[in-house]
Amino acid sequence: xxxxxxxxxxxxxxxxxxxxxxxxxxxxxxxxxxxxxxxxxxxxxxxxxxxxxxxxxxxxxxxxxxxxxxxxxxxxxxxxxxxxxxxxxxxxxxxxxxxxxxxxxxxxxxxxxxxxxxxxxxxxxxxxxxxxxxxxxxxxxxxxxxxxxxxxxxxxxxxxxxxxxxxxxxxxxxxxxxxxxxxxxxxxxxxxxxxxxxxxxxxxxxxxxxxxxxxxxxxxxxxxxxxxxxxxxxxxxxxxxxxxxxxxxxxxxxxxxxxxxxxxxxxxxxxxxxxxxxxxxxxxxxxxxxxxxxxxxxxxxxxxxxxxxxxxxxxxxxxxxxxxxxxxxxxxxxxxxxxxxxxxxxxxxxxxxxxxxxxxxxxxxxxxxxxxxxxxxxxxxxxxxxxxxxxxxxxxxxxxxxxxxxxxxxxxxxxxxxxxxxxxxxxxxxxxxxxxxxxxxxxxxxxxxx
Numbered sequence: 122x123x124x125x126x127x128x129x130x131x132x133x134x135x136x137x138x139x140x141x142x143x144x145x146x147x148x149x150x151x152x153x154x155x156x157x158x159x160x161x162x163x164x165x166x167x168x169x170x171x172x173x174x175x176x177x178x179x180x181x182x183x184x185x186x187x188x189x190x191x192x193x194x195x196x197x198x199x200x201x202x203x204x205x206x207x208x209x210x211x212x213x214x215x216x217x218x219x220x221x222x223x224x225x226x227x228x229x230x231x232x233x234x235x236x237x238x239x240x241x242x243x244x245x246x247x248x249x250x251x252x253x254x255x256x257x258x259x260x261x262x263x264x265x266x267x268x269x270x271x272x273x274x275x276x277x278x279x280x281x282x283x284x285x286x287x288x289x290x291x292x293x294x295x296x297x298x299x300x301x302x303x304x305x306x307x308x309x310x311x312x313x314x315x316x317x318x319x320x321x322x323x324x325x326x327x328x329x330x331x332x333x334x335x336x337x338x339x340x341x342x343x344x345x346x347x348x349x350x351x352x353x354x355x356x357x358x359x360x361x362x363x364x365x366x367x368x369x370x371x372x373x374x375x376x377x378x379x380x381x382x383x384x385x386x387x388x389x390x391x392x393x394x395x396x397x398x399x400x401x402x403x404x405x406x407x408x409x410x411x412x413x414x415x416x417x418x419x420x421x422x423x424x425x426x427x428x429x430x431x432x433x434x435x436x437x438x439x440x441x442x443x444x445x446x447x448x449x450x451x452x453x454x455x456x457x458x459x460x461x462x463x464x465x466x467x468x469x470x471x472x473x474x475x476x477x478x479x480x481x482x483x484x485x486x487x488x489x490x491x492x493x494x495x496x497x498x499x500x501x502x503x504x505x506x507x508x509x510x511x512x513x514x515x516x517x518x519x520x521x522x523x524x525x526x527x528x529x530x531x532x533x534x535x536x537x538x539x540x541x542x543x544x545x546x547x548x549x550x551x552x553x554x555x556x557x558x559x560x561x562x563x564x565x566x567x568x569x570x571x
Contacts (some may be wrong), residue, residue, distance in 0.1 A: 138552035141287050143223075147215070147294065147400070154404025155276030158485070161413035162511070169417030177417050191358050197414045197498060201490055204407035206353055206367035208486070211403040212301040213371025214396045219298055221376040222390075233457050234292060238299035240453025241481055242267040245445030249437040256433035258502070261495040264307045265506060266441025266513070268487035271297035272408055273514060274480050281522040284529065284536040288466060293477050296450070304487045308362050312494040315360045324355035324366070332373040338391055362494065371395075408486055415489045415498075418507045426508065434502055435509035442488075442513035443520075447478035454478075468535050476524040482517030484510060 168177040186192035186199070194202065225231040245266040253259035271294060278285055278293075331348040339345065349370050357363035376392045420426045429435055454474055457463060465471065492506035525532070541550050 138548055141291065141552070145287070145290075150400050150404050151272050151294075152275040152279045154408055155272035155274070156279070157405060157409040158270075158272050158412045159276055161409040162416040162485070165413045165415070165417030166511075169419050174419055181414055181417070190354060192354065200407075200411040200414045201493060201498075202357060202363040203353075204411055205486070205490060206364045207399060207407045208367070208403045208411075209301075209305060209364040210367035210371045211396060211400050212298070212305070213368040214374060214392045214399075215298050216302050216368075217372055217374070218376050218392050218396070219295065225295065232461070233454060233463070234295040235299050236453040236457045237292075237450045237478075238296050238303060240449035240451075240456075241269065241296070241300065241446050241478070242303050242449070244449025244452065245441035248445040248448075249441040252437040252440050253433045258496075259434050259437065262434055262437070262492065262502075262506065264304075264311060265488050265491050265495065265510070266438050266445060266484060267300075267307070268304050268484045268491065269297045269300045269446070269481045270483050270485035270487065270514070272404060273483045273485045273518075277480065277483065277518045277522060278525075281525050284533040285525070286469070286532055286535040287539055288469065289473060289477060289532075293480065296477075296481060300481075301487070304491070305365065305368050308491065308494065309365045312491070313361050317359045319359075320355045321359035321361060324352050324359065327351040327355070328369060328373065331370060335374045335391055338375070340391070340394070364490075411486060412489075415493070416507060416511065418504045420508070429505045429508040430512060432502070432505045434496075435505045435512075438488075438506060438509035439513045439516075442482040442484050442510070443516050446482040446484075446517070447475065450478035450481055451475060468531075472524060473528060476521050476528070479517055479524070480521040482521075483514040485514050 165177070168174065181195060181197040183196045184193055185196075186194050219225040220231070225234070246263050249263050249266050250260065253262070274293060274297070275290075278290065327348040331345060331352065334344060334348070349366075352370060353363055353366040356366035356369075371392075374392045374395055376390045378390050420429070430439070451474065458465070465474075488510045489507060492503050492510065496502040496506065539549055539551055542548065543550055
């Protein structure tokens, strides 16, 4: 039985069956999280523009925490610094697993999503800087249109792309994973205003202890959680954004099982165990709550909306997400195909890649976070950023939905072929012999039944 993926020369190939099965589970959880994110964002906008808007600001500004540890933070700050650390912890686990044990450990498979992600970061940033040239202080927001919100994008797919082929969903998720890595580096290096080296060096002690324990496959929460919280608090005190602590902790977790436990093929490692535990918390709680506490901005009617969207920063964000993202992703992907002589999977077309590149213009969670880091939460410019991110995400979702709807019949046919399991062994026939095309798969399935 051959469970290998299609030849590596294909762009948007399906990948191996174990990876596809794992990705499907991740996508299912993130889709639910994306729906909750949308609910949180809409609720915030409605409340912030209602007669009870003052109540929303009161909730956001509610401050609590130990002042002696510099943790007397507003509820909004706890969401962006604390809850999003969980989001980045899960992203870090996913990143490490993809490059250690996933399909991306092979350079020829990693080339396309990595190049696409880099193109989707560089071009929006350059376009933003060109649009905002001359606007005072606008350059600090150059990274806002570089992020892709996978949860939001998958919520859109759940509505309009129910039969989207596995290859397209997997590519979008992989691109977003690499995108998260770039965002983490940008936040750590580009938005650390004042660095206090003593707390940062002190954070290495609990981080080292956490690393030793997880490398020994210790799962006791009463040991690991205090060490993780201490690491987070010290990183926060150092001036580096506290979400970076989540990534550092994730990178310490082993992906593969130890030889003593039976080797890497004996079952999932500790990283996958933690991912199963924390992804529902990230998708179902951390990100939706952050969206609720960050997305609420008063529009002051149509005139206020027009003023917000006409500011140089807002125009730059819109241009970066709606135009820069698809342009960068398409250019990078085409370049990889051109110089490596790779070809698109025979069942797909470049218009499918174009739809995904537009969908990648949905930049919500990380874009809002970078906006706050660049201009300060609650400032007029930050409000303009929020309006622009929301508008750009909505435009990108609508444009991608149109293309996905047009291609719906093709996707439905591919989906049906991908889910055929004539021998009822739980593995679709296409993944058991990828040397066969769709027609041959049907014939082979008939032969097995006979």
